Every structure is written in C-alpha cells, then in structure tokens.
Amino acid sequence: MSATQSGKIMTAIDIGTTKICALIAHVESPGKIEVLGIGHHPSKGLKRGIVVDIKTAAESIRSAVSKAEEESGIKIAEATVGLSGAHIQSFNARGCVPIKYQDVDENDIERVLESAKNIPIPEGREILHVIPQYFRIDGQETVQESLGMHGSRLEAQVHIVTGAIWSAQNIIRACELAGITTNDIVLEQIASAEAVLSASERELGSAIIDIGGGTSDFAIYKNGRVIHSKVIPVAGTHFTHDLALCLNLPIGIAKELKHSHGSVSSTAKLDALKPIQEVLPPKYQSQEIDLFKIIEILNPRATELFEFVQDEIIQYKLAPLMRSGLVLTGGGSLLRGVETLAQDMFNIPTRVGMPHADNEEIERIVPRLLKTPIYSTAYGILLFSARGGRGELSEGSSKSLFSRVFKKMKDWIYDFL
Ligand SMILES: Nc1ncnc2c1ncn2[C@@H]1O[C@H](COP(=O)(O)OP(=O)(O)OP(=O)(O)O)[C@@H](O)[C@H]1O
Numbered sequence: 582m583s584a585t586q587s588g589k590i591m592t593a594i595d596i597g598t599t600k601i602c603a604l605i606a607h608v609e610s611p612g613k614i615e616v617l618g619i620g621h622h623p624s625k626g627l628k629r630g631i632v633v634d635i636k637t638a639a640e641s642i643r644s645a646v647s648k649a650e651e652e653s654g655i656k657i658a659e660a661t662v663g664l665s666g667a668h669i670q671s672f673n674a675r676g677c678v679p680i681k682y683q684d685v686d687e688n689d690i691e692r693v694l695e696s697a698k699n700i701p702i703p704e705g706r707e708i709l710h711v712i713p714q715y716f717r718i719d720g721q722e723t724v725q726e727s728l729g730m731h732g733s734r735l736e737a738q739v740h741i742v743t744g745a746i747w748s749a750q751n752i753i754r755a756c757e758l759a760g761i762t763t764n765d766i767v768l769e770q771i772a773s774a775e776a777v778l779s780a781s782e783r784e785l786g787s788a789i790i791d792i793g794g795g796t797s798d799f800a801i802y803k804n805g806r807v808i809h810s811k812v813i814p815v816a817g818t819h820f821t822h823d824l825a826l827c828l829n830l831p832i833g834i835a836k837e838l839k840h841s842h843g844s845v846s847s848t849a850k851l852d853a854l855k856p857i858q859e860v861l862p863p864k865y866q867s868q869e870i871d872l873f874k875i876i877e878i879l880n881p882r883a884t885e886l887f888e889f890v891q892d893e894i895i896q897y898k899l900a901p902l903m904r905s906g907l908v909l910t911g912g913g914s915l916l917r918g919v920e921t922l923a924q925d926m927f928n929i930p931t932r933v934g935m936p937h938a939d940n941e942e943i944e945r946i947v948p949r950l951l952k953t954p955i956y957s958t959a960y961g962i963l964l965f966s967a968r969g970g971r972g973e974l975s976e977g978s979s980k981s982l983f984s985r986v987f988k989k990m991k992d993w994i995y996d997f998l
C-alpha cells in the first residue's frame with residue numbers, strides 16, 4: 582500500500598487453485614475505488630488452495646502481478662492476499678470478563694475478546710480471524726456494540742477461524758519469492774462475501790458458497806458479521822474429473838465440455854446450446870455423449886457438495902440465520918443449473934453473485950472484466966483492505982486489537998520462516 586495525492590494504491594492477490602488474479606487499485610475510500618490494473622494467470626503449484634510447489638506458485642504469482650503492473654504502470658511491493666484450503670477450521674467461542682469501571686471501555690472489549698480467544702488450539706494451527714458476533718452485559722439482551730454501556734459483567738461471542746501455520750507460511754513465502762510482501766491475509770469466503778453480498782443481506786442473514794476450482798468456501802452472515810464458515814473439499818475440478826473419467830476424455834477436453842455444455846439440472850436453460858459433437862475434437866466425436874448423460878454425471882457431484890453444506894446447516898442449526906437467501910459465486914457457480922439445484926435443496930431464494938457496487942456507492946465502478954463470479958474473491962480482497970482490513974468490526978478499539986492480532990499472526994508466520 583502506498584500513498585498517492587489523495588488516497589492509496591492497494592493491491593489484492595487471489596491465489597486460487599486454477600488461476601491467480603492480481604488487482605492494483607487507487608482507493609480514496611471504500612466507496613471510491615478505481616481499479617487500475619488487472620492481471621491473471623493460470624495457477625500452477627497449488628492443490629485445493631494449498632501450495633504444493635512453492636517455486637512454481639511464485640512464478641504464477643509473479644506473472645499475474647506483472648500483468649497488473651504493466652496495465653496500471655505502477656510497480657507494487659506489497660499486497661493483501663486470500664487464504665483458503667481444506668485445513669481451515671472455524672468455530673464459535675465465548676469470553677467473559679468483569680467490567681472494570683462499570684461503563685464498558687475499550688480495554689474491557691479488548692480483554693473480553695482476548696478471553697474468548699483463550700481456548701486450546703491444536704499444535705500447528707493458529708488463529709487467522711477473531712470476529713465478534715455479539716456482546717452481552719450482565720446476561721441481558723445481546724448487543725452489537727458494547728462501548729459505553731453500563732454493567733458489571735461483559736460477555737462476547739466470537740467466530741474464530743484457524744488455519745495450518747505451514748499453509749499461510751507457504752503462501753507468504755511464495756509471494757515473497759515473487760517479490761511481494763504480504764501485508765494482510767484474509768479468508769477467501771470473507772473476501773468473496775465483501776464483493777457479492779449487499780449490506781442488507783449481510784445484516785438480515787444470508788449464506789454464501791464460493792465454488793472454486795479446489796474448494797467450496799461456505800459462510801453465513803448475520804447482523805453484518807460472519808456467524809459461521811467452513812471449507813468444503815468439493816469444487817470445480819471434481820466436476821471436470823468426473824466427466825473425464827466417465828466419458829473417457831482427457832482432462833482438458835472434459836473441462837472445455839463442462840464449460841460449454843455442463844449442467845447439473847435438466848430444468849436449466851439448455852436449448853440454445855451448440856451440438857456437443859461440435860465442441861469435441863474429431864478423435865472423440867464418435868462417442869455417444871448427450872446432455873442427459875452429462876447431467877447424470879454432474880448432478881450427483883453437485884448434490885454431494887450441497888449435502889456437505891446441508892449437514893453443516895443441520896449440525897449447527899444455521900437455517901434461521903440464512904433466511905434472506907443463498908448467494909453462489911466462484912467459477913463453479915457458472916455451471917448451469919447449480920442455482921436451481923441449490924434453491925430446491927435449501928428451499929431459500931438463491932442467486933449467482935459477482936462483484937457489484939451497492940446503490941449508494943455509485944463511485945465504485947466495477948470494471949466490466951471483473952463482473953464474473955470468478956473474480957469475486959479478488960475484488961472482495963480489495964474491498965476488505967479498502968475498509969481497513971479486519972473490516973467486520975465497528976468498535977474502534979476492536980479494530981486496533983485486530984491489527985495487533987494480525988501483527989501477532991504475522992510474527993508467528995515469520996518466526997517459522
Ligand atoms: N462457464 C463455466 N462453467 C462451469 N464451470 C466453470 C465455468 N467457468 C469456470 N468454471 C470452473 O470454475 C472453476 C474455477 O473457479 P475459480 O476461478 O473461482 O477457482 P479458484 O479461485 O482458482 O479456486 P479455489 O478458490 O478453489 O482455490 C474451475 O473448475 C472451472 O472449470
């Protein structure tokens with residue numbers, strides 16, 4: 582991040598399993614963001630959101646960043662980076678402290694959040710986010726803001742996201758090898774939600790599933806905060822592999838076929854599609870492949886993915902928290918019929934979301950190129966850092982606490998490097 586005459590230059594890097602996307606933007610305020618450079622490059626050296634070959638991953642990051650630098654004419658040194666992967670685990674925790682001087686002050690809030698964090702974390706994991714959900718004073722009604730309230734005992738409920746230390750380290754190391762210092766890390770579904778959920782959806786209670794290449798990232802928002810999150814190890818590449826295996830096609834051709842004719846529901850609009858044989862190389866045209874067969878192969882995988890989500894909803898009694906609806910995003914949400922299937926399975930309004938500007942934010946123009954679910958995370962990372970990182974917090978004191986939590990997180994990451 583560097584200062585310009587008015588505002589700052591900020592960079593977001595989404596390191597996905599299938600593509601890396603770097604965005605360089607001029608940020609005057611969270612509502613006034615101008616994207617100056619967009620760079621994307623196929624992602625190599627990552628599997629299910631995890632770096633498996635650090636040198637190759639670094640080269641892909643460098644390529645994406647270089648393209649964004651060329652387009653914007655700005656050389657960047659640091660960025661906010663997204664983190665995902667099947668190693669991410671989240672849970673809710675509670676803290677409780679006496680209020681020191683009867684009226685809740687910043688120190689009390691800091692202490693109650695620290696006490697909520699004070700739970701055993703398995704070795705090799707660290708806390709990535711601590712997101713306050715609500716506060717309660719002397720066992721009374723829950724409140725979103727507690728600063729200045731009167732009482733003797735302060736409780737806080739928080740959502741804690743933990744990740745494997747080595748995974749965050751590898752992402753940071755890969756960026757470093759690409760010449761970029763990581764100045765913040767954000768969980769990918771928190772970033773995607775920033776980009777696709779409206780303020781009222783986040784307030785009233787909505788769910789998001791970012792169906793990527795390697796993982797599907799699920800989160801629930803209510804009262805403007807993350808209530809629940811979960812990384813599910815089923816996503817776009819599984820659909821491609823299923824087609825490749827069942828139809829005996831090379832992976833590359835199966836992926837093309839998925840993009841051109843993939844569907845998980847027979848009620849999706851399929852009539853305008855070209856004949857399948859036209860998209861297959863001559864060698865494979867003798868195969869009998871029809872849309873019905875493709876749906877038969879892809880539907881069980883999509884059903885499996887949503888069943889994972891449904892199990893989570895049942896286990897944690899989440900249904901009442903997502904009444905405003907479900908938003909699907911990520912490249913996997915472009916698969917025909919996923920919206921219909923999800924709507925049928927969850928029985929709530931479902932839509933596919935992509936980066937957008939809220940009505941009140943007319944100065945935040947989203948470039949046409951980014952208006953696809955594929956770039957929700959990258960654009961969301963940008964919004965997240967434009968809002969000052971750790972952006973879910975509205976209490977001033979908590980914000981500084983969060984900067985410190987992140988600093989601590991950075992320290993442990995660097996300690997291990
Ligand atoms: N038109 C389309 N129809 C169906 N699937 C699509 C389409 N376009 C892209 N995809 C799929 O979307 C997936 C990639 O999505 P995305 O770019 O969101 O993933 P990623 O961010 O690289 O991965 P992850 O978030 O899991 O690390 C791929 O499996 C790709 O085949």
Ligand SMILES: [Mg+2]
Pocket residue numbers: 597598769793794911958
């Ligand atoms: Mg992604």
